[in-house]
Amino acid sequence: MSTLVARNVWRFYGRAPAVSGLDLEVEEGSVYGFIGPNGAGKSTTLRILATVDRPDAGRVWIRGRCTQQETDRVRKMLGFMPDPFGMPDGFTVEQLLEFFAIAYRLPRRIRRERVQRAIELTRIGERSKQKVTDLSKGWKQRVLLAKTLINDPHLLLLDEPAAGLDPAARIEFRDVIRTLRDLNKTVIVSSHILTELADFCDSVGIIERGRMLVSGRIEDILERFNPRDRLVFEIAGPAEIAARLLEREADVRQVSHENGPTPDTKRLVVELDGRSDAQRRAAIVSLLARNDVQVSGLSTQREGLEDLFLKVAGKQGAGRNDRHSEDEIRSLLGGEELDEARSQRGRPKIALREKRP
Numbered sequence: 001m002s003t004l005v006a007r008n009v010w011r012f013y014g015r016a017p018a019v020s021g022l023d024l025e026v027e028e029g030s031v032y033g034f035i036g037p038n039g040a041g042k043s044t045t046l047r048i049l050a051t052v053d054r055p056d057a058g059r060v061w062i063r064g065r066c067t068q069q070e071t072d073r074v075r076k077m078l079g080f081m082p083d084p085f086g087m088p089d090g091f092t093v094e095q096l097l098e099f100f101a102i103a104y105r106l107p108r109r110i111r112r113e114r115v116q117r118a119i120e121l122t123r124i125g126e127r128s129k130q131k132v133t134d135l136s137k138g139w140k141q142r143v144l145l146a147k148t149l150i151n152d153p154h155l156l157l158l159d160e161p162a163a164g165l166d167p168a169a170r171i172e173f174r175d176v177i178r179t180l181r182d183l184n185k186t187v188i189v190s191s192h193i194l195t196e197l198a199d200f201c202d203s204v205g206i207i208e209r210g211r212m213l214v215s216g217r218i219e220d221i222l223e224r225f226n227p228r229d230r231l232v233f234e235i236a237g238p239a240e241i242a243a244r245l246l247e248r249e250a251d252v253r254q255v256s257h258e259n260g261p262t263p264d265t266k267r268l269v270v271e272l273d274g275r276s277d278a279q280r281r282a283a284i285v286s287l288l289a290r291n292d293v294q295v296s297g298l299s300t301q302r303e304g305l306e307d308l309f310l311k312v313a314g315k316q317g318a319g320r321n322d323r324h325s326e327d328e329i330r331s332l333l334g335g336e337e338l339d340e341a342r343s344q345r346g347r348p349k350i351a352l353r354e355k356r357p
């Protein structure tokens with residue numbers, strides 16, 4: 001079941017769309033990573049999902065309820081952590097959380113319990129008596145996350161929650177998100193840094209210039225992009241013979257040479273056309289052994305989400321030739337049907353007539 005469904009969402013600032021016909025579906029109890037470079041439209045989208053902004057067109061349903069027609073009911077089901085967020089002055093952590101518990105009109109008898117639970121879940125107990133404004137950025141982020149939990153929401157919308165956290169705090173943050181998933185919360189978390197999310201998300205969406213380029217379960221997306229394995233051989237002695245042998249293999253795309261970890265070793269990085277299984281790797285090792293190549297080590301690097309992101313967004317150093325064009329990505333995703341559906345729906349006016357999913 002989907003906790004959140006968004007269909008053909010548009011948001012314009014002046015004439016320029018910050019969000020262009022965005023579709024999104026997030027499964028209940030999953031963690032969804034919303035990834036895109038600066039200015040891609042993540043915050044704009046999350047504000048719309050959180051009902052603090054209205055789309056110019058399109059619809060959003062949370063647990064089957066339309067965010068525009070049943071805004072108050074929807075708000076009770078969600079917790080939003082915006083970026084950036086101002087904190088009221090003068091409160092301690094506990095007081096601030098209490099303040100939000102009152103703002104949510106929680107009955108007095110459960111307020112205390114909710115505040116303590118939020119403190120526990122986000123592990124901020126040691127700072128609960130301190131003034132929020134005196135805390136470091138990382139601790140403030142955690143307090144914000146605690147605040148987001150006060151109304152015990154089904155759906156959490158977290159905009160760049162890990163920004164400004166040190167590595168240890170990031171690891172702890174991941175644990176917190178995992179705990180929330182174990183509690184069957186649905187979490188949408190944005191970031192422009194893929195590696196921040198890849199470890200703990202079940203699904204991802206990649207947004208660029210307001211358009212959703214790819215969205216779905218990580219494993220499904222990776223499979224569609226024909227992921228490749230890279231085999232890294234460590235060879236004792238010269239590597240030329242090994243390189244020549246490997247280049248002749250049908251599934252080898254490219255072989256490159258690197259220095260090995262010690263002066264008497266070389267490294268060969270072999271890029272395959274797809275995934276390799278254990279038998280394929282064993283066959284390559286025995287081919288080399290039969291030809292007196294001394295393999296002193298082998299490791300397999302599997303192409304993952306990060307590589308996919310580079311292919312899709314192509315921002316950080318990926319060669320242009322290795323990029324999938326937006327059209328390619330869309331066709332990989334069955335984009336023609338998507339395109340057709342969208343052109344029938346047309347731009348904003350028509351989209352408003354969309355049916356409930």
Ligand SMILES: Nc1ncnc2c1ncn2[C@@H]1O[C@H](COP(=O)(O)OP(=O)(O)OP(=O)(O)O)[C@@H](O)[C@H]1O
Binds near residue numbers: 043045
């Ligand atoms: N209030 C606003 N007025 C005008 N333009 C806006 C406003 N808010 C956002 N935009 C524009 O909309 C686009 C999307 O911005 P948005 O903040 O949603 O991106 P983002 O993906 O969250 O980026 P970042 O990673 O920097 O947070 C940008 O081009 C931005 O300049």
Ligand SMILES: [Mg+2]
Binds near residue numbers: 043083
């Ligand atoms: Mg943003």
